[in-house]
Amino acid sequence: MTNTVNAADTGGATGAGAPAGGADLRLESITKRFGDYLAVDDLDLRVPAGRFFALLGPSGCGKTTTLRMIAGLEHPTRGRILIGDEDVTATRAHQRNVNTVFQNYALFPHLSILENVAFGLRRRRVADAEARAREALALVELDHLSARRPAQLSGGQQQRVALARAVVNRPHVLLLDEPLGALDMKLRRQMQTELKTIQHEVGLTFIHVTHDQEEAMTMADTVAVMNAGRIEQIGPPEELYDLPRTAFVANFLGKSNLFTAQVSGSTGDWLELGFGPHLTRLPAARAVQSNGQVIAGIRPEKIVAVRPGEPGPGEHGWTKVSGGRVLSTSYTGVSTEYTVDVPGAGEFEVFSQNLRSEVFAEGAEVDLWWDERNVFGLPGDSDTEAGVEEV
Amino acid sequence: MSARATDDADDAASAADAAGPAGSAGAVGTTTAGPAGKPGGNAQERSPEELREHRRRGRVGMMLVVPGLLFAVAFFAVPVFSLLAMSLYTRPEGAAIGVYEPGLEFGTYAEVLSLYWEAFLRSFGFALIATIAALLIGYPMAYLVAVRLRGKPLLQGLLLVLIIAPFFSSFILRTQSWRLILSDEGVVVGFLKAVAILPEDGRLTATAFAVVCGLTYNFLPFMTLPIYANLERMDLRLIEAGGDLYASPFETFRKVTLPLSMPGVLAGTLLTFIPASGDYVNAVLLGNNQNTTMIGQVIDSRFFRAVDYPQASALSFVLMFAILILVTLYVRRFGTKELV
Ligand SMILES: Nc1ncnc2c1ncn2[C@@H]1O[C@H](COP(=O)(O)OP(=O)(O)OP(=O)(O)O)[C@@H](O)[C@H]1O
Numbered sequence: 001m002t003n004t005v006n007a008a009d010t011g012g013a014t015g016a017g018a019p020a021g022g023a024d025l026r027l028e029s030i031t032k033r034f035g036d037y038l039a040v041d042d043l044d045l046r047v048p049a050g051r052f053f054a055l056l057g058p059s060g061c062g063k064t065t066t067l068r069m070i071a072g073l074e075h076p077t078r079g080r081i082l083i084g085d086e087d088v089t090a091t092r093a094h095q096r097n098v099n100t101v102f103q104n105y106a107l108f109p110h111l112s113i114l115e116n117v118a119f120g121l122r123r124r125r126v127a128d129a130e131a132r133a134r135e136a137l138a139l140v141e142l143d144h145l146s147a148r149r150p151a152q153l154s155g156g157q158q159q160r161v162a163l164a165r166a167v168v169n170r171p172h173v174l175l176l177d178e179p180l181g182a183l184d185m186k187l188r189r190q191m192q193t194e195l196k197t198i199q200h201e202v203g204l205t206f207i208h209v210t211h212d213q214e215e216a217m218t219m220a221d222t223v224a225v226m227n228a229g230r231i232e233q234i235g236p237p238e239e240l241y242d243l244p245r246t247a248f249v250a251n252f253l254g255k256s257n258l259f260t261a262q263v264s265g266s267t268g269d270w271l272e273l274g275f276g277p278h279l280t281r282l283p284a285a286r287a288v289q290s291n292g293q294v295i296a297g298i299r300p301e302k303i304v305a306v307r308p309g310e311p312g313p314g315e316h317g318w319t320k321v322s323g324g325r326v327l328s329t330s331y332t333g334v335s336t337e338y339t340v341d342v343p344g345a346g347e348f349e350v351f352s353q354n355l356r357s358e359v360f361a362e363g364a365e366v367d368l369w370w371d372e373r374n375v376f377g378l379p380g381d382s383d384t385e386a387g388v389e390e391v
Numbered sequence: 392m393s394a395r396a397t398d399d400a401d402d403a404a405s406a407a408d409a410a411g412p413a414g415s416a417g418a419v420g421t422t423t424a425g426p427a428g429k430p431g432g433n434a435q436e437r438s439p440e441e442l443r444e445h446r447r448r449g450r451v452g453m454m455l456v457v458p459g460l461l462f463a464v465a466f467f468a469v470p471v472f473s474l475l476a477m478s479l480y481t482r483p484e485g486a487a488i489g490v491y492e493p494g495l496e497f498g499t500y501a502e503v504l505s506l507y508w509e510a511f512l513r514s515f516g517f518a519l520i521a522t523i524a525a526l527l528i529g530y531p532m533a534y535l536v537a538v539r540l541r542g543k544p545l546l547q548g549l550l551l552v553l554i555i556a557p558f559f560s561s562f563i564l565r566t567q568s569w570r571l572i573l574s575d576e577g578v579v580v581g582f583l584k585a586v587a588i589l590p591e592d593g594r595l596t597a598t599a600f601a602v603v604c605g606l607t608y609n610f611l612p613f614m615t616l617p618i619y620a621n622l623e624r625m626d627l628r629l630i631e632a633g634g635d636l637y638a639s640p641f642e643t644f645r646k647v648t649l650p651l652s653m654p655g656v657l658a659g660t661l662l663t664f665i666p667a668s669g670d671y672v673n674a675v676l677l678g679n680n681q682n683t684t685m686i687g688q689v690i691d692s693r694f695f696r697a698v699d700y701p702q703a704s705a706l707s708f709v710l711m712f713a714i715l716i717l718v719t720l721y722v723r724r725f726g727t728k729e730l731v
């Protein structure tokens with residue numbers, strides 16, 4: 001937004017008038033079945049108050065179902081839901097201090113924008129409902145449209161009304177179900193920043209559902225990657241990206257080169273790995289499993305490709321894999337993406353920043369180098385294709 | 392819907408919107424283009440292309456309404472006019488029964504009003520009660536099928552057929568059956584007597600109650616179907632949103648579902664009230680000759696028994712006019728504003 005300063009001003013005013021701050025959210029072994037279908041499978045989750053928490057996962061993995069259970073629109077088959085210290089499992093939606101920004105906004109078409117925003121306040125008999133609703137509309141910079149009907153607004157404006165309608169109630173937990181899904185890329189980026197600003201100002205616990213990994217990583221303090229009704233891994237975005245603990249996370253969050261390797265020994269804090277005729281090492285702390293067959297992984301941008309025989313970027317602590325052949329090249333401007341076939345080890349994706357103008361042609365011979373501190377180790381029985389996006 | 396937009400035209404944009412059907416596209420464009428959504432004074436400006444489009448649409452529209460217009464002229468305007476003319480006919484001195492000649496006898500109106508005002512009032516009263524009863528019965532039925540059973544098409548279809556099924560049998564037959572149901576030896580009367588709601592010598596046949604029952608029953612589908620059609624289109628996520636925003640199920644119904652279904656309720660009440668107030672079959676078959684006479688019955692007897700065409704025409708005309716006024720007042724009151 002061009003006038004974030006303005007938003008910050010009004011936001012401060014809004015914050016002063018209402019009890020700010022979210023509450024902890026805890027899900028204890030939540031399970032949801034639809035008939036025979038297990039949509040959410042024994043899910044445990046704890047979101048501390050005031051966090052921007054992202055729930056990331058492919059379509060159909062149970063994100064919406066999880067949110068709906070938190071909101072009280074769906075009841076879990078098993079398990080408990082706690083907000084703050086209160087067990088809300090048995091309460092109904094209107095009794096929970098939780099609000100949702102629905103994916104399709106679900107604005108009331110028969111009410112003005114102002115009345116839409118004031119709806120929750122009026123139901124709770126808040127005295128200055130209208131004034132507060134106006135403040136919330138100012139927070140999303142739509143106060144000049146308060147008399148309109150939802151149908152007279154653009155998609156982005158409706159989205160902001162939906163946000164104002166939820167935020168104005170100062171719920172303990174705010175749920176956002178892919179709220180940016182319907183927006184175009186530019187508006188999406190803009191709203192991401194805006195959402196983040198608003199969350200910072202009102203200090204509520206935000207649970208943001210998305211299947212856009214970039215969105216999750218740029219916005220959230222904590223990301224949970226969900227797959228087939230279960231949470232695969234939770235952590236700060238950098239940690240999840242740097243040290244994935246499952247093949248699904250390694251592939252779903254960015255890209256990874258995963259290859260089967262044998263642990264051939266260990267020296268101090270390092271595990272030695274053999275894959276095909278090649279050798280590499282990884283820090284023992286970065287391996288899920290420290291003996292037998294493992295799946296080793298390295299991110300494409302952490303691999304450096306050089307002409308055969310040329311010196312690599314470093315000597316000590318670097319692995320050199322020689323004999324690679326470029327299978328395909330795709331130039332994206334800032335970087336070039338190669339697929340390199342390494343005999344005995346499989347194919348490697350390499351993202352090379354275009355620092356120099358040299359671009360390897362298809363069929364060129366290359367040596368691959370990587371810093372061994374960047375290698376991670378996954379269980380030997382992982383499916384290396386799990387979580388790979390089908391294009 | 393467009394009437395509603397006009398109603399709330401509190402800013403320049405919507406005012407421009409309401410300026411004309413073809414103007415709306417242009418006005419919306421202006422609205423989104425302006426940063427603050429305030430178009431300048433050029434909301435009326437139109438390019439030659441827009442004007443041509445406007446004219447073309449006008450021509451196509453004209454062609455499409457021509458058949459309906461012809462039909463309306465032939466079967467509505469002409470009969471109404473001859474009805475009006477007939478109501479002013481005079482009876483020449485010493486003429487045989489049923490012989491009238493054209494005239495301007497306005498006295499017939501005063502005459503029929505003073506003679507039959509009671510039947511008029513009763514007709515509207517019965518129709519009103521039947522409409523309210525049909526609403527109370529029909530709305531929950533429509534709600535059940537359209538909202539509660541959403542996603543269960545088989546059950547929905549079955550119940551819809553049940554709602555429409557009465558239409559498959561003849562109107563007269565259906566009304567006759569009510570005589571059986573409410574007959575002195577029937578279960579209903581027997582039960583009501585047993586629990587002492589009805590006195591020992593009480594009866595239901597040939598009472599106002601029976602007539603209203605018949606009216607309610609016969610026009611129930613006209614109430615239920617429009618409401619169903621309306622609720623059927625409603626986005627159920629709005630109900631969830633109501634719950635999410637601290638509204639109890641009842642409050643959600645009152646503040647979200649009911650206002651959104653008002654167009655259906657409006658259509659249903661009109662479709663029930665209008666034919667019910669002019670109906671005479673129910674009063675004939677289920678009523679008596681003293682205190683259940685509806686205006687349709689009076690018109691029938693004036694026309695076919697007394698062969699008093701001017702009176703029958705005047706009555707018909709008054710009935711039409713009264714309904715028109717009542718409906719206009721009703722639509723004015725509830726049609727453009729929500730019952731919030
Ligand atoms: N009411 C329901 N009845 C039966 N199955 C359901 C129901 N709701 C959801 N499911 C199933 O549960 C699974 C999880 O659904 P959910 O809507 O939570 O997915 P999601 O992660 O939100 O996906 P998306 O990203 O596409 O929105 C899906 O396979 C879906 O088909």
Ligand SMILES: [Mg+2]
Pocket residue numbers: 063064065
């Ligand atoms: Mg979803």
